[in-house]
Amino acid sequence: MKSLLVYYSFSGNTDHVARLFAGELKKKGEVAIQRLFPKDDIKDFFGQCRAARAHKSADLGEKVDYDASPYDLIVLGSPVWAFAPVPALNTFLSNISGLNGKRVIVLLTSGSGLGVKHCFENIRRILKNKGASTIDDINIPDRLQKDEGHIIDLFNSIFEGKGKSCACCRLL
Secondary structure (H helix, E strand, O other): OEEEEEEOOOOOHHHHHHHHHHHHHHHHOEEEEEEOOOOOOOOOHHHHHHHHHOOOOOOOOOOOOOEOOOOOEEEEEEEEEOOEEOHHHHHHHHHOEOOOOOEEEEEEEEOOOOOHHHHHHHHHHHHHHOOOOEEEEEEEEHHHOOOHHHHHHHHHHHHOOOOOOOHHHOOO
């Protein structure tokens, strides 16, 4: 299996979870990893929230590959800011191609959990419009972001199609 893992992390929480996912994906086959680094990254939390809520995009530069066609599985990771994905993921979602018939797993990390469901719905709508056939979602709330065993078990359960998020990670 050939997988693409694309994510943005500001504080390091999403990076931590994405690295755990990457380790599991490597056991299943080849994985390409793209961490998104906006050229114009907003440095303050409230500015980030305003930009996310307004569905702003970010300049990701020239090195980002938006073609998902060579991959069997695409994993997209983002923190939730103000009920929405971050501007870097908005840019990636706007430009991604080659999703027809693809499976996508959306990873969100969240603080309070408020807005997670709305964020998933926004991302799911975009992915469906771009032809993704299966869209699974995983939310890792901040209280569980250091529980590596739980995160790995949850990822493998979703990956293998055995279930949805556990009770402690359910969407609000």
